[in-house]
Amino acid sequence: MSGGVVRVTGELIAVRRAGAYHHLTVVAPGVAELAHPGQFVALAVGGPTSANLLRRCFSLHRVKPSGTYGGTVDVVVSAVGAGTRWLTALRPHDPVDVVGPLGRAFPLPAEPVPCVLVGGGYGSAPLFWLAETLRERGCHVELVLGAASEDRLFGVVEGRRSADAVHVTTDDGSAGTKGWVSDVLGEVIERTKASVVYGCGPMAMLRSVTEVAAAHGAVAQVAVEESMACGIGVCMTCVLPVTGADGRTRMVRSCVEGPVFRGDRVRWDALDGGITRVPDDAVGAPRPGGH
Amino acid sequence: MADMTTALGATRLPNPVMTASGCAANGKELHRFFPVSDLGAFTTKTVMRDPRSGRPTPRMAETDSGMLNSIGLQGPGIETFCVDDLPWLATQGARVLVSVAGGTAEEFGEVVDRLVTSPGWPAVVGVEANISCPNVANRGLVFACDPVSSERVVRIVRGRVPAGTPVFAKLTPDVTDVVAIASAALGAGATGLTMINTLLGVVVDTDRLRPRLAGVTGGLSGPAILPVAVRAVWQVTAAMRAGLLPRAPVIGVGGVRTGADALQLVAAGASAVQVGTATFNDPSAPRRVLAELEAEIDRHGFDRFADVVGIAHERTAAP
Ligand SMILES: Cc1cc2nc3c(=O)[nH]c(=O)nc-3n(C[C@H](O)[C@H](O)[C@H](O)COP(=O)(O)OP(=O)(O)OC[C@H]3O[C@@H](n4cnc5c(N)ncnc54)[C@H](O)[C@@H]3O)c2cc1C
Ligand SMILES: Cc1cc2nc3c(=O)[nH]c(=O)nc-3n(C[C@H](O)[C@H](O)[C@H](O)COP(=O)(O)O)c2cc1C
Ligand code: FES
Numbered sequence: 001m002s003g004g005v006v007r008v009t010g011e012l013i014a015v016r017r018a019g020a021y022h023h024l025t026v027v028a029p030g031v032a033e034l035a036h037p038g039q040f041v042a043l044a045v046g047g048p049t050s051a052n053l054l055r056r057c058f059s060l061h062r063v064k065p066s067g068t069y070g071g072t073v074d075v076v077v078s079a080v081g082a083g084t085r086w087l088t089a090l091r092p093h094d095p096v097d098v099v100g101p102l103g104r105a106f107p108l109p110a111e112p113v114p115c116v117l118v119g120g121g122y123g124s125a126p127l128f129w130l131a132e133t134l135r136e137r138g139c140h141v142e143l144v145l146g147a148a149s150e151d152r153l154f155g156v157v158e159g160r161r162s163a164d165a166v167h168v169t170t171d172d173g174s175a176g177t178k179g180w181v182s183d184v185l186g187e188v189i190e191r192t193k194a195s196v197v198y199g200c201g202p203m204a205m206l207r208s209v210t211e212v213a214a215a216h217g218a219v220a221q222v223a224v225e226e227s228m229a230c231g232i233g234v235c236m237t238c239v240l241p242v243t244g245a246d247g248r249t250r251m252v253r254s255c256v257e258g259p260v261f262r263g264d265r266v267r268w269d270a271l272d273g274g275i276t277r278v279p280d281d282a283v284g285a286p287r288p289g290g291h
Numbered sequence: 292m293a294d295m296t297t298a299l300g301a302t303r304l305p306n307p308v309m310t311a312s313g314c315a316a317n318g319k320e321l322h323r324f325f326p327v328s329d330l331g332a333f334t335t336k337t338v339m340r341d342p343r344s345g346r347p348t349p350r351m352a353e354t355d356s357g358m359l360n361s362i363g364l365q366g367p368g369i370e371t372f373c374v375d376d377l378p379w380l381a382t383q384g385a386r387v388l389v390s391v392a393g394g395t396a397e398e399f400g401e402v403v404d405r406l407v408t409s410p411g412w413p414a415v416v417g418v419e420a421n422i423s424c425p426n427v428a429n430r431g432l433v434f435a436c437d438p439v440s441s442e443r444v445v446r447i448v449r450g451r452v453p454a455g456t457p458v459f460a461k462l463t464p465d466v467t468d469v470v471a472i473a474s475a476a477l478g479a480g481a482t483g484l485t486m487i488n489t490l491l492g493v494v495v496d497t498d499r500l501r502p503r504l505a506g507v508t509g510g511l512s513g514p515a516i517l518p519v520a521v522r523a524v525w526q527v528t529a530a531m532r533a534g535l536l537p538r539a540p541v542i543g544v545g546g547v548r549t550g551a552d553a554l555q556l557v558a559a560g561a562s563a564v565q566v567g568t569a570t571f572n573d574p575s576a577p578r579r580v581l582a583e584l585e586a587e588i589d590r591h592g593f594d595r596f597a598d599v600v601g602i603a604h605e606r607t608a609a610p
Contacts, residue, residue, distance in 0.1 A: 003323035004323070051355045053572045054358060054571055229360070229571050230571040230574075232321075233320040234315050234320050234321060234574075235313075235362070235571060236313075236316075236350070236362045237348070237349075237350045237351040237360060240348065250344070251344045274349070275347055276347055278344045278347055282344045283342050284343040284345075284365070285344045286344070
């Protein structure tokens with residue numbers, strides 16, 4: 001039945017600290033073989049009788065189609081709540097219930113054009129694999145990694161191996177340039193003559209990445225993070241307003257039509273303070289007096 | 292192996308397990324995990340006349356053993372459903388229970404009028420009128436909270452669905468007397484009842500100190516509501532057994548995660564069972580629940596699923 005996705009009970013084989021995050025490696029036969037950079041996995045939390053029914057979604061950091069243990073997937077987890085704390089407390093050999101790969105991957109340019117990859121916090125997790133994939137195709141790749149503080153940066157050392165250059169920003173100046181990724185991004189785009197900017201991180205960052213990219217003549221491809229109840233396209237909780245090729249805005253499912261969208265297609269004007277409105281001009285938007 | 296067939300009015304299904312409306316989209320996504328034709332029936336996402344964008348996000352909040360949702364019946368409308376979704380389900384050999392709704396009683400009728408002309412119509416084994424949705428003409432009060440509105444909708448739907456195709460009315464448990472609503476729906480010609488839809492709830496975000504859902508209220512679903520679903524099925528089937536309601540098949544839904552959960556609803560009187568929120572945890576949940584329910588029926592030594600329907604009423608200790 002596999003239409004590019006599998007559900008497997010995998011096994012955790014390694015968990016290590018990476019600054020403020022945990023880096024998990026899970027044997028998940030079948031997932032790695034199908035996956036591309038930008039896709040994600042949905043992990044069950046709390047065991048088979050868990051009161052936390054909803055899966056937690058994580059970007060694929062790396063995959064290894066066949067290793068000593070069978071295919072593995074790596075994810076980088078920030079422990080922020082019940083589910084992520086449960087995952088980061090797992091020990092090697094514990095079972096992990098995986099559904100994936102899910103969502104649409106980062107589209108790759110047909111020509112070997114220069115690219116800039118921008119990651120905020122753990123949002124950098126999928127970018128190293130992407131950087132290597134782009135460089136294999138002849139693209140010049142530079143990374144811009146930003147976070148609130150040094151411990152919340154992920155993969156600076158790894159980035160130096162995966163990309164041609166790495167630029168770091170922190171809000172508090174504890175590493176790299178003090179400020180935001182958007183403060184340095186414009187200069188990097190200009191100097192590298194990048195035509196594509198890939199972004200993954202908080203929504204506010206993705207919005208400014210899109211704006212800076214547009215101002216410097218580049219296309220932004222951003223991986224969004226919306227609350228997802230199912231991750232597989234059946235519940236309609238994960239929607240956001242995106243303008244289609246026909247110029248019309250629809251509330252689309254970020255788990256199947258995303259998480260990667262062209263930045264200039266996302267209706268950032270509808271996002272504010274943790275709430276996403278339905279734009280008045282969206283297809284099927286409520287009309288005065290009811291629908 | 293027990294005979295798992297079940298009857299919903301004149302329609303016979305090979306087994307009693309279905310998806311729940313809105314928890315399985317229209318089949319393509321779950322078909323990646325199991326063949327949708329394995330299920331007794333596939334219940335589609337409630338479809339209305341026009342495309343609807345649904346409500347703002349966040350639309351969900353996880354709760355202990357459940358979740359709140361406020362999707363707002365987002366969907367592409369009946370035209371797209373008839374052209375794309377239903378024919379696809381028909382091609383897969385699925386038996387389809389089509390969930391319909393309207394902002395007014397008349398809109399329910401318009402949706403059905405279009406539905407019956409779809410090339411996929413032969414795959415339809417029943418129509419589920421989702422009357423647990425707001426009635427625009429009655430200040431947004433949910434149809435199923437009022438016997439008069441419930442009766443009007445069901446009468447219109449029954450009148451437009453060809454005789455011989457069952458019509459189910461899907462009820463909300465958020466009422467004082469669910470038997471009174473059941474009575475109105477059956478009186479208006481419903482073949483049977485689907486119980487229950489979600490229960491209204493609010494979750495407060497304790498960081499922002501405001502409701503977590505952008506739409507403030509949402510519907511509670513998942514294992515937390517199983518006892519409420521069993522109670523609703525119990526009350527209505529008890530009223531049927533007491534002769535206070537006409538006998539009619541009931542589809543039980545609410546909180547089913549395992550075959551044993553499904554067996555509770557069946558023993559309380561449900562002739563079929565839908566699996567909803569559990570699918571978000573396990574994409575194969577409806578298929579797995581079917582296998583587990585079969586194993587439960589075998590474990591109890593019954594030859595026929597039908598013999599277990601409502602059995603708990605007979606085994607209740609005299610007061
Ligand atoms: C496509 C995608 C990729 C992601 N990639 C990563 C990653 O690589 N590393 C990482 O650490 N986190 C990632 N996240 C966020 C991660 O899913 C949440 O932090 C996690 O679900 C929180 O679960 P919890 O039980 O710890 O928190 P709780 O707050 O207790 O979660 C309660 C509910 O809200 C949902 N939720 C809470 N925060 C988020 C959030 N930020 N995004 C989406 N849903 C949320 C949970 O899934 C759960 O259903 C990603 C999210 C998405 C949608
Ligand atoms: C995300 C979500 C969307 C739903 N959408 C619909 C819908 O469109 N129509 C409907 O009749 N019920 C809808 N329901 C209710 C379910 O069909 C079901 O009645 C309810 O969730 C209880 O079952 P469960 O606990 O197994 O989920 C929805 C439930 C959820 C969680
Ligand atoms: S998370 Fe359920 S549809 Fe996207």
